Every structure is written in structure tokens, then in C-alpha cells.
Amino acid sequence: MVARSVRVRKVVGSNPAAPTIFYLIYNHKKPLGTDVVFYNLKKNFMLFIHNTFIHNSIQVNKARWFDLVQIDDAGSGSLIGGTCIGLYFDKGRIIDFDFIPLEFFNPENFKKKLYQQQVINIVSNFFLKYSIPTDEPIEVCQGYIFDALRNYFAQNDFIWKNVKIQGVLQDKVEKTFADYAVSLGLPENYVLFTKYPFHFHKLLRWVYADYDARKSLCKTGWKSWKKYGDLPVEADFGIMDVPGYYCLKCGKKIRTKSPIRILKFFSNRQNIIYLHEDCASKTCQTS
Numbered sequence: 001m002v003a004r005s006v007r008v009r010k011v012v013g014s015n016p017a018a019p020t021i022f023y024l025i026y027n028h029k030k031p032l033g034t035d036v037v038f039y040n041l042k043k044n045f046m047l048f049i050h051n052t053f054i055h056n057s058i059q060v061n062k063a064r065w066f067d068l069v070q071i072d073d074a075g076s077g078s079l080i081g082g083t084c085i086g087l088y089f090d091k092g093r094i095i096d097f098d099f100i101p102l103e104f105f106n107p108e109n110f111k112k113k114l115y116q117q118q119v120i121n122i123v124s125n126f127f128l129k130y131s132i133p134t135d136e137p138i139e140v141c142q143g144y145i146f147d148a149l150r151n152y153f154a155q156n157d158f159i160w161k162n163v164k165i166q167g168v169l170q171d172k173v174e175k176t177f178a179d180y181a182v183s184l185g186l187p188e189n190y191v192l193f194t195k196y197p198f199h200f201h202k203l204l205r206w207v208y209a210d211y212d213a214r215k216s217l218c219k220t221g222w223k224s225w226k227k228y229g230d231l232p233v234e235a236d237f238g239i240m241d242v243p244g245y246y247c248l249k250c251g252k253k254i255r256t257k258s259p260i261r262i263l264k265f266f267s268n269r270q271n272i273i274y275l276h277e278d279c280a281s282k283t284c285q286t287s
């Protein structure tokens, strides 16, 4: 098999007891596979030690090491806040972030999909900032937020593919978005101890717990906000008889047997919110 231009990336196996070096082998656009290779630079010849794909040898006209680029997002599915875009660049192990501001998700801008162009701007700025060659292979997260970026890559002959980003970049971009959500007012313990804290209905209940102050934090251009963003709320009073609840308004614990305020609204399900009876703000002292 002859490939005109082959790119190889050294990958060290993760088992320290049996260290192996693999090489990811790409031709122009798509990955050919992974193997252990012997590469003779002078003869431009590669011998594949294992016959894991197609042929056991490959002749190349040109080969060079490449540095992977990864692009991921966090918050594109979060009802509150803008969206964080993260970059990882193998060379120098660079990780950086930028945000699509919340106003891109208001009804007017969201309808025009201006956030899509903003993603292209953010990624282009990353490439400029770190002098990333435009022929490095790029892995892009599969989410809707990158639809226009994918077109941009295709039109400009970038080498890219859709993947589910995992590992360092994913962890860091999610942490960055979580910190940002806390800066918007989401309680830190809610983010830390709630399973899937950014699920739509969990955030919707948090918004309704202090509606007038929090509705301005929402992606109001979403269809689901049009549907569930202005529902009638029923208020009631009661006594908390179960331990372990937190007030969704101030974020502090509600003591057992203490008086509470109960808010109820129906979206596509019944939602119940528990608050301190006289909870006034983030600095509520009643816990």
C-alpha cells in the first residue's frame, strides 16, 4: 500500500508494567489505525510489526510527527449561563478556555444561531494565539454547538473528526463551566453533590426557587424555556420532616422540624421546591 502523505503520532501505552509505544497512523484525512511501527526516515518506509490492518507494510513519500488538537464544550446543555469552549493542543500540552456569552442565547440571537459563528471566532483565536498549524489533526466534540465549526473545517480543508472527548480536556472544561456557574450564583455544594447538576429540570427548579432574580441567567432562546419558562407557581407552607434537604434559594441546609415554604409548578412533571420559610437571600441566616 502506498500513501502519499502519512502522519504518525507516538502514543505511550498506559500500562506501566508493560510499556508499549504505539503509533497512530493517519493518511490525509482519516486515521488508518494503530500499530507498532518501524520507520526508516531515509527510505521513507514503514514496517508494521503487527498486521492489525490492511497491509503489513506501507511506503510513504512524506511523514512527520503531528500534534493533536482537541475541542470540547461544557454548558451548551445547561439552562443557565453561556457556554464554555475548551482547547487542548498536544504541543506544549496547552489547555485554554473561552466563553460564548449568555446574550448569544437570548431569543433573537439564538434564532439567528450567532453562537455558531462565535464558536468559529473562538477556535480561530486559539489557533492564532498558539500558532497552531492548520494541518494538525483535530478532534471535535459531537455536540450541536460545533455544527458551523464542522462546516468551516470541511470548507477549509482541516483534518478533523467527531469524537466523544474524554480525559483531561473534558474534565477541565467541565470544571471551568462549573466554576462559572457558581460565580452566577449556583451553590457550590449543589454543583459538588448533585448528580448531573446541569440537567434541565434540576436547574429549572433552582431558577423557580428565586424566579425574578434568576430568570435573567437562562438561555431564554431555547424552545424549552418558551414552554416552561413562565409557569404558574403554587406556594404553600409546611414543616420539613425529612433530613438532608437544602434550601434552593440560599443553598443552605434546612433543619428538620423547621418551618418551610413549598413551591409547586408543573412542567411536563410535578416539581416541588423546598425553601426556608422566610428565606430572603443568599445570605439567609435561618439554617
Ligand SMILES: [Zn+2]
Pocket (backbone or CB within 6 Å): 247, 248, 249, 250, 251, 252, 275, 276, 279, 280, 284
Ligand atoms: Zn434559604
